[in-house]
Amino acid sequence: MHELFLVQALLVQLKELCEEHGRSKVSMVTVSIGKESCVVPDSFAFLFDAVKAEEECATGALLRIEEGEGRDLILLRVELEEADRSV
Amino acid sequence: MCDSCGCGGAERLVVEVNRSVLDENRRVAQGNRRMLREMGAVALNLMSSPGAGKTTLLERTIAALKDRYRIGVIEGDVETERDAQRIRAQGVPVVQLTTGGACHLSAALVHKGLHGLKGIGEGVYDLVFIENVGNLVCPAAFDLGEDVKVALLSVPEGSDKPAKYPALFREASLFIITKVDLLEHFDFSLDEAERLARGINPDVEILRLSAVSGEGVGSWLEYVAGLAEGRRGIRP
Ligand SMILES: Nc1nc2c(ncn2[C@@H]2O[C@H](COP(=O)(O)OP(=O)(O)OP(=O)(O)O)[C@@H](O)[C@H]2O)c(=O)[nH]1
Ligand SMILES: [Mg+2]
Numbered sequence: 001m002h003e004l005f006l007v008q009a010l011l012v013q014l015k016e017l018c019e020e021h022g023r024s025k026v027s028m029v030t031v032s033i034g035k036e037s038c039v040v041p042d043s044f045a046f047l048f049d050a051v052k053a054e055e056e057c058a059t060g061a062l063l064r065i066e067e068g069e070g071r072d073l074i075l076l077r078v079e080l081e082e083a084d085r086s087v
Numbered sequence: 088m089c090d091s092c093g094c095g096g097a098e099r100l101v102v103e104v105n106r107s108v109l110d111e112n113r114r115v116a117q118g119n120r121r122m123l124r125e126m127g128a129v130a131l132n133l134m135s136s137p138g139a140g141k142t143t144l145l146e147r148t149i150a151a152l153k154d155r156y157r158i159g160v161i162e163g164d165v166e167t168e169r170d171a172q173r174i175r176a177q178g179v180p181v182v183q184l185t186t187g188g189a190c191h192l193s194a195a196l197v198h199k200g201l202h203g204l205k206g207i208g209e210g211v212y213d214l215v216f217i218e219n220v221g222n223l224v225c226p227a228a229f230d231l232g233e234d235v236k237v238a239l240l241s242v243p244e245g246s247d248k249p250a251k252y253p254a255l256f257r258e259a260s261l262f263i264i265t266k267v268d269l270l271e272h273f274d275f276s277l278d279e280a281e282r283l284a285r286g287i288n289p290d291v292e293i294l295r296l297s298a299v300s301g302e303g304v305g306s307w308l309e310y311v312a313g314l315a316e317g318r319r320g321i322r323p
Contacts, residue, residue: 002190004188005189005191005229006108009112012111013104013106013108017104021100027099036254038254072107074105074106075104075106077102077103077104078104080100080102081098081099082098
């Protein structure tokens with residue numbers, strides 16, 4: 001069950017990427033979960049959806065998971081958008 | 088979004104990141120490493136399933152070495168101060184970290200623990216022992232900034248465990264088979280456990296001991312003393 005720690009680490013990365021690129025919304029996140037990472041993709045996806053609202057920029061983010069090699073969990077790419085300025 | 092076709096237009100930006108989600112943990116772990124250097128300490132991260140004998144071995148180690156080396160202990164548990172109390176009774180500085188549910192220590196938690204140790208007495212140590220949360224899977228994934236990862240496996244758990252839980256045994260520089268006083272009561276095969284561990288991690292050092300009978304504890308104390316005196320090459 002270390003998926004929660006990893007999801008929270010990912011959320012911090014998402015926030016930093018938004019700041020770095022001057023965007024306020026993440027619409028899509030693609031991660032690669034290594035086969036030997038001991039991370040269960042379903043648990044990771046479940047927890048991501050459960051806690052993503054903790055980071056405002058990620059509230060509406062969709063998660064795509066690819067199976068990778070090795071032990072690492074890698075943030076491959078993000079799709080960023082401007083926040084809805086009408087709000 | 089673009090009003091005419093919904094393509095997202097110039098407002099949508101795709102960033103290729105290709106960065107490990109564990110990078111932040113690694114960064115903090117490097118900070119811990121620097122902090123340990125400044126304190127002059129060598130740090131060992133003890134990992135095993137619950138009850139393999141981490142705290143018992145630490146109690147014995149501290150009793151034997153506390154007059155020769157300045158020892159500090161960081162205790163990681165899901166809940167409670169129980170292990171810290173056992174270590175405190177040995178008369179050395181100890182900081183209890185509770186993870187509040189998580190099954191492993193992270194570099195950031197250990198960083199707090201190191202600050203805690205620095206704040207006790209003179210804050211100078213030769214050896215820092217980090218007892219990880221009892222779990223055979225998760226702790227292995229997290230660099231804490233330690234110098235040596237130690238995997239412990241007790242005789243009652245069975246000798247097939249290095250094959251079933253390879254992550255920990257792959258990461259460890261030292262593999263300790265504990266509770267060897269119980270060998271006659273279990274079908275544990277020392278040969279099998281060692282062969283499986285070496286199959287995953289050919290360079291791993293292996294010790295066998297019992298913290299109850301004292302058998303094999305001398306080699307462990309020698310190993311630890313070697314680290315404290317910088318005689319043993321530390322794997323990066
Ligand atoms: N027979 C025998 N029992 C041992 C030995 N070492 C520890 N024990 C017993 O095993 C039980 C668990 O020991 P602990 O030292 O608390 O184990 P631990 O790994 O610290 O446990 P957690 O912190 O809960 O993960 C205790 O009842 C110890 O007395 C040993 O060498 N031989
Ligand atoms: Mg313990």
